[in-house]
Amino acid sequence: MSRQALAELFSRCRAENRAALLPYMTAGLPDPEGSVRLFVAMAEAGADGFEVGIPYADPLMDGPVIQAAGDRALAAGSGVEVALDILEQVVAETGRPSVVMTYVNPVLRMGPEVFAQRLSQAGASGAIIADLPVDEALPFASALDRHGMGLVLFVAPTTTEARLENVVQASPPFVYGVAELGVTGERDMASSHIGSLVARVRKHSEVPVVAGVGIATPDQARSAAAAADGVIVGSALVRRVMEADTVDAAEDALRVAVGELADAIRRD
Amino acid sequence: MRLDRPDNQGRFAEYGGQFAPETLMPALEELETEFAKAWDDPGFHNELNKLLADFVGRPTPVYRAERLSDQLGIDLYLKREDLAHTGAHKINNTMGQALLTKRMGKNRVIAETGAGQHGVATATACALLGQECVVYMGEKDIERQALNVQRMRMLGTEVRPVTSGAGTLKDAVSAAMRDWVATVDTTHYIIGSVVGPHPFPWMVRELQKVIGEELQEQMDGSQRPHPDVIVACVGGGSNAMGIFYPYVGSDVRLVGVEAAGYGLETGEHGASLVAGSPGVIHGSMTYLLQDVQGQILEAHSISAGLDYPGVGPEHAYFKDRQLVEYTSITDEEAVEAVNLLASVEGIIPALETAHALAWIAKEADSLRGQTVALNLSGRGDKDVQQIIDLVDADE
Numbered sequence: 001m002s003r004q005a006l007a008e009l010f011s012r013c014r015a016e017n018r019a020a021l022l023p024y025m026t027a028g029l030p031d032p033e034g035s036v037r038l039f040v041a042m043a044e045a046g047a048d049g050f051e052v053g054i055p056y057a058d059p060l061m062d063g064p065v066i067q068a069a070g071d072r073a074l075a076a077g078s079g080v081e082v083a084l085d086i087l088e089q090v091v092a093e094t095g096r097p098s099v100v101m102t103y104v105n106p107v108l109r110m111g112p113e114v115f116a117q118r119l120s121q122a123g124a125s126g127a128i129i130a131d132l133p134v135d136e137a138l139p140f141a142s143a144l145d146r147h148g149m150g151l152v153l154f155v156a157p158t159t160t161e162a163r164l165e166n167v168v169q170a171s172p173p174f175v176y177g178v179a180e181l182g183v184t185g186e187r188d189m190a191s192s193h194i195g196s197l198v199a200r201v202r203k204h205s206e207v208p209v210v211a212g213v214g215i216a217t218p219d220q221a222r223s224a225a226a227a228a229d230g231v232i233v234g235s236a237l238v239r240r241v242m243e244a245d246t247v248d249a250a251e252d253a254l255r256v257a258v259g260e261l262a263d264a265i266r267r268d
Numbered sequence: 269m270r271l272d273r274p275d276n277q278g279r280f281a282e283y284g285g286q287f288a289p290e291t292l293m294p295a296l297e298e299l300e301t302e303f304a305k306a307w308d309d310p311g312f313h314n315e316l317n318k319l320l321a322d323f324v325g326r327p328t329p330v331y332r333a334e335r336l337s338d339q340l341g342i343d344l345y346l347k348r349e350d351l352a353h354t355g356a357h358k359i360n361n362t363m364g365q366a367l368l369t370k371r372m373g374k375n376r377v378i379a380e381t382g383a384g385q386h387g388v389a390t391a392t393a394c395a396l397l398g399q400e401c402v403v404y405m406g407e408k409d410i411e412r413q414a415l416n417v418q419r420m421r422m423l424g425t426e427v428r429p430v431t432s433g434a435g436t437l438k439d440a441v442s443a444a445m446r447d448w449v450a451t452v453d454t455t456h457y458i459i460g461s462v463v464g465p466h467p468f469p470w471m472v473r474e475l476q477k478v479i480g481e482e483l484q485e486q487m488d489g490s491q492r493p494h495p496d497v498i499v500a501c502v503g504g505g506s507n508a509m510g511i512f513y514p515y516v517g518s519d520v521r522l523v524g525v526e527a528a529g530y531g532l533e534t535g536e537h538g539a540s541l542v543a544g545s546p547g548v549i550h551g552s553m554t555y556l557l558q559d560v561q562g563q564i565l566e567a568h569s570i571s572a573g574l575d576y577p578g579v580g581p582e583h584a585y586f587k588d589r590q591l592v593e594y595t596s597i598t599d600e601e602a603v604e605a606v607n608l609l610a611s612v613e614g615i616i617p618a619l620e621t622a623h624a625l626a627w628i629a630k631e632a633d634s635l636r637g638q639t640v641a642l643n644l645s646g647r648g649d650k651d652v653q654q655i656i657d658l659v660d661a662d663e
C-alpha cells in the first residue's frame with residue numbers, strides 16, 4: 001500500500017457520494033493477537049481504512065479513554081515494534097489503506113528515515129504525528145515521501161490563514177481537520193467547525209479533509225460527513241474495547257458500532 | 269556562545285522548537301509576539317519592576333554563610349530567593365506572565381506544579397491581578413506537598429488532582445497542556461520552568477535572569493568578592509537558568525545539580541542531562557529520560573520539584589557546548605543538606621535547593637578557598653512534614 005491507495009480511496013468515496021470511514025484503534029489492545037482481529041472485524045463492518053495508534057506513555061493530544069488504552073496496551077507488551085507488526089498484518093488481511101498515529105518522540109528515536117522504511121515495509125500509506133506541526137514537519141514529510149507515503153498535517157479551528165496555506169503547500173495525503181478544540185474524547189454535541197474548516201481548505205486546494213476529534217455517534221459522523229471527505233472515530237470505539245471482557249465481545253461491539261457509522265457517512 | 273534569543277524556529281541550535289499540536293500553534297505565535305512587544309516596552313518593565321520591588325521584595329539579599337563557610341573551608345554566599353514573596357524564585361516568572369496575560373486580554377490562567385511553589389506563586393499573582401486560576405498537580409505531589417495545596421486554595425485557586433502516570437510533575441504538565449488545547453481562546457498557560465515549546469523557555473529565562481543580574485551587582489568585587497563558582501539545582505532548570513544566564517561564557521564556573529534519586533545506577537532518578545538522551549518532551553527538543561523505543565520514563569526524586577524526566581532546552585544547549593557543568597545528588601545526600609543548613613545557619617532550605625548545597629558540601633575539599641555562590645531557590649517549610657515522615661519511617 002502507499003499514499004496512492006489513500007488517494008484512490010478518497011476518489012472512490014467521492015464517486016459514491018459518501019465520506020470515508022477511518023476508525024482509530026490503539027494497536028495491541030486488548031493484546032497483540034486480539035488486536036488484529038479487532039481491525040479485521042471493523043473492516044468487515046465497513047471501515048474503509050485505519051489509523052493504527054502506536055501506544056504512547058504521554059499522549060498530549062489524547063483524552064482519558066485513549067490514555068488508558070495506551071497504558072493498557074503498553075502493559076500488555078505493545079509498543080512501536082508490536083504496533084508495526086500489527087499494522088502489517090492488518091493491511092495484509094484487510095487490504096485497507098492505513099496510517100499510523102503516533103507522537104514524535106518514538107519516531108525521532110528510530111530516526112525519520114528508518115521509521116519511514118519500516119512503515120513502508122509494513123504496508124502503511126502514511127503517518128499522523130500528533131505533536132508535529134507543519135513548522136517542524138519537513139524532515140519527517142521528506143522521509144515518508146521518499147518511500148511513497150505521506151505525512152498528514154492538521155488544520156484546527158484556531159489555525160490562521162497563513163498557517164493553513166503552509167499546510168496545503170506541504171501537500172499532505174489528507175488534511176486532518178480538528179473538529180473540536182481540545183483533546184480526543186466523546187462530546188455531547190456535533191462539531192460546528194468542520195463546515196468552515198473544509199471551506200477554508202477548499203479555497204486553496206482539493207486535498208481531502210478528514211474530520212477527527214470529538215466524533216463519536218452516528219449523528220455526529222453524519223454531520224461531519226456532510227462536509228468532510230473522511231471521518232475519524234476514535235475514543236467511542238476504543239471505549240467499547242476497553243469495556244469488553246473478551247476479544248469476542250469487543251469484536252461484536254465494534255461490528256455494531258462501525259456498521260452504524262458506515263451507514264451514517266453516506267450522503268444520500 | 270550564549271544566545272540572546274532562540275532562532276526563528278525557536279531553537280537553541282538543535283534544541284527547543286515547537287513540537288505542539290496545531291491547535292496550540294497560533295497561541296504560541298501570539299505569545300511570542302506579545303511577549304517580545306512587552307519586553308521591548310519600558311512601560312511593561314516599569315509595571316513589573318514596581319511589583320517585583322514592592323510586592324515580591326526584590327532585590328533579594330546575598331548573605332555570607334559565616335559558620336558554614338568556616339566549616340567547609342570555602343567562602344560561601346547564599347542568593348536568598350527563599351526570601352522572595354511566597355518563598356521561592358518561581359514568583360519572578362509568574363508576576364511577569366500574569367501581567368502578560370492581562371495585556372493579552374485573557375482572564376483565565378492555568379499552571380502545573382510539582383513542589384507546589386510554582387502553583388502558589390501563580391495563585392498569588394492571579395489573586396493580585398483578579399484572574400481566575402486553575403493549577404494541575406499530581407496526586408502524589410498533593411500528598412507530599414500538602415502545605416502548598418492549602419496555600420493555593422486560600423489564594424482562591426482551584427487545585428485539580430492529576431491521577432495519570434505516576435501522579436507527579438510530568439503528568440501535571442501534560443494535564444495543563446490538555447486543558448490549554450481546549451481553552452486556548454480564553455486561557456493563558458503559565459508554565460513553571462524554562463521548559464515547553466518556544467517561546468516558553470526563552471520567556472521564562474528572560475523573567476528569571478533578574479537573579480543573576482542582581483548577583484552581578486551584589487558580588488561585584490567591591491562590597492563582596494566575585495564568585496568563582498555558582499551552583500544551582502536543576503529540575504526544569506529555571507532557577508539555575510536565572511542565576512547562570514548573565515554569567516554564561518564568563519570565567520565563572522557554573523554547576524547545575526540534578527536529582528540522582530536512589531542513585532543513577534538504580535535508574536530511579538531525575539537526572540535528564542546527566543543520564544538522559546535527546547528527544548522531545550512537552551513540546552521541546554531536549555535531554556530526557558526515555559527507553560529504547562522512545563517512551564518517556566517516570567522520573568524519581570524525593571523532591572517533587574526535581575521529579576521530572578525532562579529539562580529546559582537551553583540547558584541541553586549549554587551541556588553540549590560545555591558552558592555549564594551538570595552533576596547529580598541523591599535523595600539521601602539532599603536530606604542531609606537540609607539538616608546541615610538548618611542547624612548551622614538557621615535556614616531551612618527546600619529539598620530542591622538542598623541538592624545544590626549537598627554538592628557544595630561534598631566537593632568542599634576541591635573547592636577549598638574559593639568563593640562559591642549558591643542559588644538558595646526556596647524555603648523548606650513545605651518539606652518539613654515529608655522529612656518528619658521519613659525520619660518516622662526509618663525509626
Ligand SMILES: Cc1ncc(COP(=O)(O)O)c(C=O)c1O
Nearest residue numbers: 385461503504505506507573646
Ligand atoms: C524551591 C525550588 N527550587 C527549584 C525548583 C526546581 O525548578 P527549576 O529547576 O525550574 O528551578 C523548584 C520547583 O518546584 C522549587 O520549588
